[in-house]
Amino acid sequence: MTKAVLICSTRLSLLLSLLAIFMTLSHAKLGTLRETSFTVFFQNRPSGPKATSVAIAGIPGQDWTYGKYGTAFATDAAMTEGFDRKTAEIGRGQGMFLTSAQDGTSLTLLLSIVFTGKEYKGSTLQIQGADHQYENPREVAVVGGTGQFRSARGYATFESFRVSKSHVVSRCNVTIQHY
């Protein structure tokens, strides 16, 4: 009985060793999995002449607003290092969102962080999913990336602070695992 258990556990440990070797080899191709966290501030202008989010489509004959189901927006806003608009620009938040909940509370967000600052220049991150626009904080998935963020996966939290009628700053904390 004891012998059988011993043989069984020897086989198991052999199997585990092979698995470990296989995993090390398959990791070698991509490099090592790393975790990166950072905070950026989206300088949104939801309205006014310098608007960074613009309604591009909606239900004919109805208002094209954030809270109106079926409205699509294009967006391109500066992403800065600090809360203040004058702090260093790290990149751009570019993409689109669609008011996708019938009651208008949630958007489907398709947002690329296109890095232009020194540290991550040329890399991108792809944020995608449901964005409960009136909740603070809210969380959206990070589904991919390029450059320094290849194969990225993780999540981003958003917290919005209204600075003025036409200026909303969203603090975005990103936590990703990537190679």
Ligand SMILES: *[C@@H]1O[C@H](CO)[C@@H](O)[C@H](O)[C@H]1NC(C)=O
């Ligand atoms: C985002 O990061 C800031 C600074 O580290 C922190 O104070 C804040 O609580 C974080 N927000 C969320 C939703 O985790």
